[in-house]
Amino acid sequence: MSKVRVLVGTRKGAFILAADGKRDKWEVSGPHFAGWELYHLKGSPADPNRIYASQTSGWFGQVIQRSDDGGKTWHQPGTPPGETTGPGGMPKGESNKFVYDTAAAPLTTHQFYDGTQHPWEFKRVWHLEPSLTDPDTVYAGVEDAALFRSTDGGKNWKELPGLRGHGTGPKWQPGAGGMCLHTIILDPKDPNRIYIAISAAGAFRTDDGGKTWKPINKGLYSKYIPNPTAEIGHCVHHVAMNPKRPSVLFMQKHWDVMRSDNAGDEWTKISGNLPTDFGFVIDIHSHEPETIYVIPIKSDGEHYVHEGKLRVFRSKTGGNEWEALTKGLPQENCYVNVLRDAMAVDTLDKCGIYFGTTGGQVYMSPDAGDSWSPIVRDLPAVLSVEVQTLA
Amino acid sequence: MTVIIRVELPQHLRTLAHVGHEVEIQVEGPVTQRSVLDAVESAYPMLRGAIRDHVTKQRRAFLRFFACQEDLTHESPDAPLPEAVVSGKEPFLIIGAIAGG
Numbered sequence: 001m002s003k004v005r006v007l008v009g010t011r012k013g014a015f016i017l018a019a020d021g022k023r024d025k026w027e028v029s030g031p032h033f034a035g036w037e038l039y040h041l042k043g044s045p046a047d048p049n050r051i052y053a054s055q056t057s058g059w060f061g062q063v064i065q066r067s068d069d070g071g072k073t074w075h076q077p078g079t080p081p082g083e084t085t086g087p088g089g090m091p092k093g094e095s096n097k098f099v100y101d102t103a104a105a106p107l108t109t110h111q112f113y114d115g116t117q118h119p120w121e122f123k124r125v126w127h128l129e130p131s132l133t134d135p136d137t138v139y140a141g142v143e144d145a146a147l148f149r150s151t152d153g154g155k156n157w158k159e160l161p162g163l164r165g166h167g168t169g170p171k172w173q174p175g176a177g178g179m180c181l182h183t184i185i186l187d188p189k190d191p192n193r194i195y196i197a198i199s200a201a202g203a204f205r206t207d208d209g210g211k212t213w214k215p216i217n218k219g220l221y222s223k224y225i226p227n228p229t230a231e232i233g234h235c236v237h238h239v240a241m242n243p244k245r246p247s248v249l250f251m252q253k254h255w256d257v258m259r260s261d262n263a264g265d266e267w268t269k270i271s272g273n274l275p276t277d278f279g280f281v282i283d284i285h286s287h288e289p290e291t292i293y294v295i296p297i298k299s300d301g302e303h304y305v306h307e308g309k310l311r312v313f314r315s316k317t318g319g320n321e322w323e324a325l326t327k328g329l330p331q332e333n334c335y336v337n338v339l340r341d342a343m344a345v346d347t348l349d350k351c352g353i354y355f356g357t358t359g360g361q362v363y364m365s366p367d368a369g370d371s372w373s374p375i376v377r378d379l380p381a382v383l384s385v386e387v388q389t390l391a
Numbered sequence: 392m393t394v395i396i397r398v399e400l401p402q403h404l405r406t407l408a409h410v411g412h413e414v415e416i417q418v419e420g421p422v423t424q425r426s427v428l429d430a431v432e433s434a435y436p437m438l439r440g441a442i443r444d445h446v447t448k449q450r451r452a453f454l455r456f457f458a459c460q461e462d463l464t465h466e467s468p469d470a471p472l473p474e475a476v477v478s479g480k481e482p483f484l485i486i487g488a489i490a491g492g
Contacts, residue, residue, distance in 0.1 A: 059453040060441040
């Protein structure tokens, strides 16, 4: 029978929630890496027992952790369990070394909040995206924005400097969370095509495996940049793709929900009847590529759900026509946020939808959003949710 | 000359390095912040980047260094550490800033 494993990153550690295909009884393990911020965990599609985790701290910096047994045990890559490789029998410690490739792309400045130029400095890994085919290859989106790749299971990281070297870096600026590269989407039909998104620069696409990148922001409109339709400067919050239809993308921007039917070349607004189109998450039904989900947030100054009600909005028409999904979700006095990487879907026959809140709840729906229940209620603030569907 | 220096680590670095609150490390030559931290990172490579930047070797902003009830955070990294640290009577303390985390 199929199983699901939900990987939850929080402000104070990681948790792993596991259930069989019925998804009604859950085992919870954690906190892993207690006390650290876990921005993101994600399993390899090529080897589901291989999970990568971004462990970070303003005090102690970045650490990459890896599990080769589905999250039961963890190690810093370069230090397989039971293997000692460094002097004195200690593990090697290069797996947290993210150094910009300044030889290929000299460090520029970027725009600070007030428009002045600011030094480019590594802060943390926001998102880890394992290769679709090779468990040892994994991409990392970092703050200040850049894309790194490891081809040895996370031991060593090299920047793909063509993105930061695009030449528009001085126009990139931080969103409220920092100047982060938070979305990485690998095209399952074209291994040379990768999409990324940066707050606040916009979305970019490479068609040559990461050597060169082009902004794909035509159709976006942002009032907080001097030219609202500029090629660069949009605060894209998240982008989603259904792997069965890789040229169709859905985007939750700072404000506005958007779609593209031509791999990001052009975007159209699909906010329709949403009560507010500010938000962070967006995701797509595994089997119905025109069924999409968002969680509207009241505004950019009020990062909590609209009207004190936790509502997922679903469109079965690819946007514009939205219905509120409320069964099992709190409909009064609720003021949580749902952050950009904190929604995911499984691939079971009845598609399961999952999301985590800044209030520490992880909700799931086993019926594509019709009804919801909490798996856990009182975790630290949830930063990310990923789901693995296991055979 | 090789001496044994006691170094006290904050909780999260103990967890990363799989050690107790204090470690003993061998330091060759002059005992300074730099030589002590070099020795710590050599003995516990997983702490590279967690105390000082990988490349610049600058102290991470929210960490402080104390010894003998003195704040040595802003001393030159090449200044000699107090004799009590060199003799092993007192530990060299690596402290997370009081903001906690």
